[in-house]
Amino acid sequence: xxxxxxxxxxxxxxxxxxxxxxxxxxxxxxxxxxxxxxxxxxxxxxxxxxxxxxxxxxxxxxxxxxxxxxxxxxxxxxxxxxxxxxxxxxxxxxxxxxxxxxxxxxxxxxxxxxxxxxxxxxxxxxxxxxxxxxxxxxxxxxxxxxxxxxxxxxxxxxxxxxxxxxxxxxxxxxxxxxxxxxxxxxxxxxxxxxxxxxxxxxxxxxxxxxxxxxxxxxxxxxxxxxxxxxxxxxxxxxxxxxxxxxxxxxxxxxxxxxxxxxxxxxxxxxxxxxxxxxxxxxxxxxxxxxxxxxxxxx
Amino acid sequence: xxxxxxxxxxxxxxxxxxxxxxxxxxxxxxxxxxxxxxxxxxxxxxxxxxxxxxxxxxxxxxxxxxxxxxxxxxxxxxxxxxxxxxxxxxxxxxxxxxxxxxxxxxxxxxxxxxxxxxxxxxxxxxxxxxxxxxxxxxxxxxxxxxxxxxxxxxxxxxxxxxxxxxxxxxxxxxxxxxxxxxxxxxxxxxxxxxxxxxxxxxxxxxxxxxxxxxxxxxxxxxxxxxxxxxxxxxxxxxx
Numbered sequence: 001x002x003x004x005x006x007x008x009x010x011x012x013x014x015x016x017x018x019x020x021x022x023x024x025x026x027x028x029x030x031x032x033x034x035x036x037x038x039x040x041x042x043x044x045x046x047x048x049x050x051x052x053x054x055x056x057x058x059x060x061x062x063x064x065x066x067x068x069x070x071x072x073x074x075x076x077x078x079x080x081x082x083x084x085x086x087x088x089x090x091x092x093x094x095x096x097x098x099x100x101x102x103x104x105x106x107x108x109x110x111x112x113x114x115x116x117x118x119x120x121x122x123x124x125x126x127x128x129x130x131x132x133x134x135x136x137x138x139x140x141x142x143x144x145x146x147x148x149x150x151x152x153x154x155x156x157x158x159x160x161x162x163x164x165x166x167x168x169x170x171x172x173x174x175x176x177x178x179x180x181x182x183x184x185x186x187x188x189x190x191x192x193x194x195x196x197x198x199x200x201x202x203x204x205x206x207x208x209x210x211x212x213x214x215x216x217x218x219x220x221x222x223x224x225x226x227x228x229x230x231x232x233x234x235x236x237x238x239x240x241x242x243x244x245x246x247x248x249x250x251x252x253x254x255x256x257x258x259x260x261x262x263x264x265x266x267x268x269x270x271x272x273x274x275x276x277x278x279x280x281x282x283x284x285x286x287x288x289x290x291x292x293x294x295x296x297x298x
Numbered sequence: 299x300x301x302x303x304x305x306x307x308x309x310x311x312x313x314x315x316x317x318x319x320x321x322x323x324x325x326x327x328x329x330x331x332x333x334x335x336x337x338x339x340x341x342x343x344x345x346x347x348x349x350x351x352x353x354x355x356x357x358x359x360x361x362x363x364x365x366x367x368x369x370x371x372x373x374x375x376x377x378x379x380x381x382x383x384x385x386x387x388x389x390x391x392x393x394x395x396x397x398x399x400x401x402x403x404x405x406x407x408x409x410x411x412x413x414x415x416x417x418x419x420x421x422x423x424x425x426x427x428x429x430x431x432x433x434x435x436x437x438x439x440x441x442x443x444x445x446x447x448x449x450x451x452x453x454x455x456x457x458x459x460x461x462x463x464x465x466x467x468x469x470x471x472x473x474x475x476x477x478x479x480x481x482x483x484x485x486x487x488x489x490x491x492x493x494x495x496x497x498x499x500x501x502x503x504x505x506x507x508x509x510x511x512x513x514x515x516x517x518x519x520x521x522x523x524x525x526x527x528x529x530x531x532x533x534x535x536x537x
Contacts, residue, residue: 169404171395171399174396178386179377179396181375182448185351185375188400232387
């Protein structure tokens, strides 16, 4: 394993951009996921990557239908796909979060509907349009193989904006998420802060889906915060430990996938699942041991 | 003298989603008073409170708050503690610091002065030793103290409490009410408190606002909380 890691971080390693992008997604996605877990809208983390994929498929379809000119190179193609992903994700997150705040209807039902409908439309749009099918299938499988320098730079730039925004406005995001009524009595623009927070989450998800696919994006948004939560005492710790778990597992997952010749994305998510199970049992065992010790002392 | 009032409701209609709960209210709360807001379940106490606080927009009329600074928020709000989700990993100190958010600009960190003020508020409410504890792990009475500390951290002119003694044991209820009485006395703070506990209100409130079947009665504690009056209003015999 050590030699694989050494090879992965060697500057001459052919897939070095893929390693870098895995690391970025691993570190940054959980920072957005923390808020989805705390606001109890975990399902949004499932539905949004699917909506993002639908946006990408739609962008490809627009070219197929001749509504927008065909992309001449892969950079142009990715730019169009990125635009589709961002527009669809932000629109969906805006509508779903507004309805969630108003508390009308069944949130889970609505989010589930968005998930299946977006999934179905992605497939229908791709079937109709073989133009984008090849790249899209790679993306859906989560094969982080060919990542260009431009993709890496765009992802790094977008994630830098996300990190700065999340840490700069941490107290505002916490206040409007934890106690909306208190925020209103303090004359905070709750809708504005909510829109910024969900905008940032939408950006993380759409950029991640564009680079690593919906499965991996969802895995890294949700599993690291769920793994970290029982072991953290405060919000900062929760954000940092979640991000750390994501980053470490991204590297480890890449190494395992590389060694065993497996697709990177599913390997990452499968390993996160194993870690979640280990952490859950570990935490239960620790609680049981503490209780036994207390009973003995009592 | 209108200047004696910190809060005045003018022809105020409150409700949710255009559904009227209370209609055309006319009320005034004296500056420096301790007022209890009572009424049966569903009488509109919490809706009225939230409208006064600006959480729910009024359906008609006006809420006039006569605060010394029009720009700085000076309302201390103690919500029902069950409304706060225990999933958040918030320490008592972080909780109280939230009260200072109205004075700290977005993106700025809390200054040392604000942090010291938050610690003082915790000590003031007898919750100094809870500073590092997680809010969700506290008992009902301890949570109430921390929430009052957070409300005080806003440096309020009007302290508004939504059933602060609901669901806590007798000893904690006595302690919370004693704390509120002391804060009201020492800081000359105007207090508006929703409470079901009539004996508790008799002990600490000076004025009472009684919501009953869409009507509002306002008067002194002696006037409204007399046993025979309360029984007549509620249409039952109090034990």
